[in-house]
Amino acid sequence: MSRIVFLEDRCKGCRLCIDACPAGVIRPSGRFNHQGYEVMTSGEGCTGCASCAVMCPDTAIRVFRTARTAEGGRA
Amino acid sequence: MSDAPERILIKGNEAVAFGAVDAGCRCYFGYPITPQNEIPEAMSRLLPEIGGCYVQAESEVGAASMLLGACASGVPSMTSSSGCGISLMQEALSYMTGSMLPAVLVNMARGGPGLGDIGPSQGDYFQAVKGGGHGDHRNIVLAPATAQECYDFMFRAFALAFTYANPVMVLGDAVVGQIKEPVRRTPPPDALAPERLAELAAPWRVEGRGRRGPGAAPRLVKSVYLAEGTLAARNRQLRDKYEAMRAEARWIAQDTDDADLVVVAYGSIARAVRSAIRALRAQGAAVGLFRPITLYPFPDEGLRALAAARPGRRFLVVEQNLGQMVEDVRLALFGPAGRGAEVLFHGLMPGLLADAQTLEEPVRLALAGKEIRS
Amino acid sequence: MNNPCNALPEALRPREGESLVFDAPAAQVDRPTHYCPGCHHGIAHRLVAEVLDELDATDRAVLVASVGCSAFSYDYFAVDALEAQHGRACAVATGVRRANPDSVVFTYQGDGDMAAIGLAESVHAANRGELITAIFINNTVYGMTGGQTAPTTLIGQITTTSPAGRRLRGEGGPLRMTELMAGLDGVAYAERCALDSVRHVRAAKKALRNAFEVQIRGLGFGFVELLSGCPTNWHMTPQAANRRIAEEMIPVFPLGTAKNLLDK
Numbered sequence: 181m182s183r184i185v186f187l188e189d190r191c192k193g194c195r196l197c198i199d200a201c202p203a204g205v206i207r208p209s210g211r212f213n214h215q216g217y218e219v220m221t222s223g224e225g226c227t228g229c230a231s232c233a234v235m236c237p238d239t240a241i242r243v244f245r246t247a248r249t250a251e252g253g254r255a
Numbered sequence: 256m257s258d259a260p261e262r263i264l265i266k267g268n269e270a271v272a273f274g275a276v277d278a279g280c281r282c283y284f285g286y287p288i289t290p291q292n293e294i295p296e297a298m299s300r301l302l303p304e305i306g307g308c309y310v311q312a313e314s315e316v317g318a319a320s321m322l323l324g325a326c327a328s329g330v331p332s333m334t335s336s337s338g339c340g341i342s343l344m345q346e347a348l349s350y351m352t353g354s355m356l357p358a359v360l361v362n363m364a365r366g367g368p369g370l371g372d373i374g375p376s377q378g379d380y381f382q383a384v385k386g387g388g389h390g391d392h393r394n395i396v397l398a399p400a401t402a403q404e405c406y407d408f409m410f411r412a413f414a415l416a417f418t419y420a421n422p423v424m425v426l427g428d429a430v431v432g433q434i435k436e437p438v439r440r441t442p443p444p445d446a447l448a449p450e451r452l453a454e455l456a457a458p459w460r461v462e463g464r465g466r467r468g469p470g471a472a473p474r475l476v477k478s479v480y481l482a483e484g485t486l487a488a489r490n491r492q493l494r495d496k497y498e499a500m501r502a503e504a505r506w507i508a509q510d511t512d513d514a515d516l517v518v519v520a521y522g523s524i525a526r527a528v529r530s531a532i533r534a535l536r537a538q539g540a541a542v543g544l545f546r547p548i549t550l551y552p553f554p555d556e557g558l559r560a561l562a563a564a565r566p567g568r569r570f571l572v573v574e575q576n577l578g579q580m581v582e583d584v585r586l587a588l589f590g591p592a593g594r595g596a597e598v599l600f601h602g603l604m605p606g607l608l609a610d611a612q613t614l615e616e617p618v619r620l621a622l623a624g625k626e627i628r629s
Numbered sequence: 630m631n632n633p634c635n636a637l638p639e640a641l642r643p644r645e646g647e648s649l650v651f652d653a654p655a656a657q658v659d660r661p662t663h664y665c666p667g668c669h670h671g672i673a674h675r676l677v678a679e680v681l682d683e684l685d686a687t688d689r690a691v692l693v694a695s696v697g698c699s700a701f702s703y704d705y706f707a708v709d710a711l712e713a714q715h716g717r718a719c720a721v722a723t724g725v726r727r728a729n730p731d732s733v734v735f736t737y738q739g740d741g742d743m744a745a746i747g748l749a750e751s752v753h754a755a756n757r758g759e760l761i762t763a764i765f766i767n768n769t770v771y772g773m774t775g776g777q778t779a780p781t782t783l784i785g786q787i788t789t790t791s792p793a794g795r796r797l798r799g800e801g802g803p804l805r806m807t808e809l810m811a812g813l814d815g816v817a818y819a820e821r822c823a824l825d826s827v828r829h830v831r832a833a834k835k836a837l838r839n840a841f842e843v844q845i846r847g848l849g850f851g852f853v854e855l856l857s858g859c860p861t862n863w864h865m866t867p868q869a870a871n872r873r874i875a876e877e878m879i880p881v882f883p884l885g886t887a888k889n890l891l892d893k
C-alpha cells in the first residue's frame with residue numbers, strides 16, 4: 181500500500197489535502213503542532229496519487245508509492 | 256590609441272555618452288526629455304556596436320527601475336534625464352542607495368519648478384545634493400562645466416559608483432549639455448578599468464548562483480530590513496560609507512591667494528564667473544573663484560581654508576537659482592568647524608545664458624559688501 | 630542533490646518496494662513560509678521551483694520580487710534574487726535580463742503590484758518582448774495591507790475599501806490581464822490558470838513551464854496568471870476559498886491559453 185508522510189511542523193491545518201484526496205483517507209488528527217495548527221493524519225487506502233501533496237501550500241506532504249506488482253507479490 | 260589624442264568637436268551631451276561608453280558602460284535606459292536628448296541618441300548608436308544594450312523605457316520610472324536591475328547584475332549602467340524626469344527617478348534612486356548599487360545618473364538640468372522651461376538652470380541643486388527620494392539616502396554629485404569634463408567625469412562617476420557601491424549623479428545643465436567643444440577622448444587618470452569595475456561587483460552581483468560554482472549559496476540584493484535592529488545596522492553601514500565618501504570632495508580654486516572676494520560657483524555658471532573675474536582682475540580687483548567639482552560631498556574644507564587664510568575675506572555665491580548651494584557654503588563656513596565669513600548671494604534667473612559682462616557688476620558690488628538681485 | 634529536504638529522517642526514506650513520488654523541488658528553500666493557512670502562494674512557489682529544476686534553470690535563475698504578500702518570495706527560492714520597488718518588477722527584470730543575457734529571469738507579482746501600480750512597466754516589458762517570465766497572482770484583493778480593493782476585485786465584491794461592494798461605475802471592472810497581455814506582439818505565451826483544484830494546479834504547472842520555455846528559447850515574454858485564494862481577506866475557510874475561485878472567479882476570469890508561440 182502507498183503512504184503519505186506529513187511534515188507536521190510545516191502543516192498549517194488548512195485541510196486542502198482533505199478535499200484533494202480522491203480516496204478520502206486524510207482526516208484531522210486532533211493533535212496540534214508547535215505553531216498551534218491541527219495536523220492531519222491518513223488512514224488505510226492511499227493510492228499514492230499525490231493529489232494531497234500537489235494541493236498542499238506548505239510542501240508538508242511526502243508521497244511514497246508502492247508498485248502494484250510489488251504489492252501483489254508481497255501480499 | 257595613438258600618441259596624439261584625438262580631439263573631436265562634440266556637445267557636452269555627446270561627451271557624456273562617449274565618456275560613459277569608454278568608461279565601460281554597457282547598458283543605458285532612458286526616456287526622451289530636452290535638453291539631454293543627444294545622450295540617448297548617441298547611446299542608441301554606440302552601445303549596440305559594442306554588444307551593449309540600449310532601451311528606451313516607457314517612462315523615467317521604468318528607466319530607473321531597469322537601471323536598478325542592470326546595476327544589481329554588476330554591469331556598468333546609466334540613465335540620463337532632466338528636471339521632471341529626475342523627479343520620477345527618485346523612487347528607484349532611493350532603492351538603489353538602500354540596496355547599495357553603483358548606479359550612474361546624469362541630470363542635464365532645465366528650469367523649474369514644474370514643467371518650467373528647457374533652458375539652463377541650477378534649480379535642481381537641492382534635489383541632487385539633498386535628495387528628493389525618501390529615507391537616509393545620499394548620492395555623490397559631480398558638476399562638470401565643460402564638454403571635456405562631461406567626458407572625464409563619466410569615468411569618475413563609474414569609478415566612484417563601483418568603489419562605494421552607491422549611486423552617483425552627474426549634474427549639468429542645458430548649457431553644459433548643448434555647448435559644442437573640442438574633447439580629447441582619452442581616459443582621465445582617475446579612471447578605473449572595466450575589469451576593475453567587474454571585480455568590485457563580483458562579491459555582490461546577482462547573476463544566477465551557478466556562475467559561482469556548484470552549490471553556491473543564493474544571493475539577495477534588497478533594501479528592506481524589517482526585523483528589529485536590522486535597518487539600524489544597515490543604516491550604520493550607510494553612515495560609515497557616507498563618511499568615507501567625504502574623502503572624495505574636489506574643488507578648483509583660481510586666483511584666490513590675494514582675493515578679498517572669493518566667488519563660489521559651479522558648472523556652466525562658474526565659466527561665466529571665471530570670465531568676469533578675469534576682466535575684473537585686469538582692472539585691479541582682487542577677486543578669485545572657488546568652484547566645487549563635487550557638490551556632494553561638498554568641499555567644506557577647501558572653503559574653510561580660504562576663509563581661515565585671510566580673515567575678513569568675503570564670499571559671493573553665484574548660482575542660476577533662487578539660492579540653494581549658498582546654504583551649503585554658509586554651513587561650511589558657519590557650521591561646527593567654520594569660523595564664519597561674510598557670505599553674499601547673487602541668483603541668476605533660469606532660461607538665460609549667463610553673460611560674463613553682466614556678472615561683473617554683482618561681483619564688483621560684492622567686493623564692497625553689497626548684494627543686488629537679478 | 631542540494632536540497633536539505635533530502636537529508637531525511639527514517640520515516641521520510643523510501644522503504645523496500647516504495648518510491649518517493651512527491652518531494653520538494655531543489656529550487657525551493659526548505660523552510661516554513663510566512664503565508665496564511667490555505668494561501669495559494671505556497672502552491673505557486675512550489676510549481677515555479679519544480680519548473681526551474683525540470684528546465685535545469687535553477688543555477689541561471691534570477692528572481693525579481695515584488696511588493697505585497699509575496700515581497701519575501703526570495704526567502705523560498707534557492708536562486709539569486711533582488712527586490713524591486715512596488716510595481717516595477719518587470720522593468721527591473723528587463724534590466725537584469727538585458728545586462729545578463731544568459732540568465733533566466735522571472736518576476737512574481739500580485740494583482741496590486743502588476744495590474745495597478747505597475748501596469749505600465751508590466752505592459753511595456755511585455756510589449757517589448759523582454760525575455761522574462763512574469764507570474765501574476767490574482768486573488769482579487771490587496772492581501773498584505775489587509776484586503777483592500779484591487780484592480781481584479783469582482784463587481785459586487787466587498788473589500789475594506791469597497792464596503793458596499795465594488796461598483797463598475799466609478800470603481801471599474803475586474804482587469805483581465807491575460808487577455809491584455811495576449812494582445813501584445815511581444816508576448817509569446819499567456820495563460821490563465823487557477824490553483825483551486827488538483828487538476829487546475831497540474832495545468833498551472835504546464836503553463837508555467839511553457840512561460841519559462843518561451844524565455845529560454847528566445848521567443849518573447851512569458852506570462853501566467855494564477856487565480857489564487859486569499860482565505861484571510863475573503864473571510865472564509867481555505868476550502869470555501871477554493872469553491873469561490875471555481876464558482877465566482879473563473880466565470881469572470883476564464884481559464885485557458887490565450888497565446889502560445891511555442892509550436893509555431
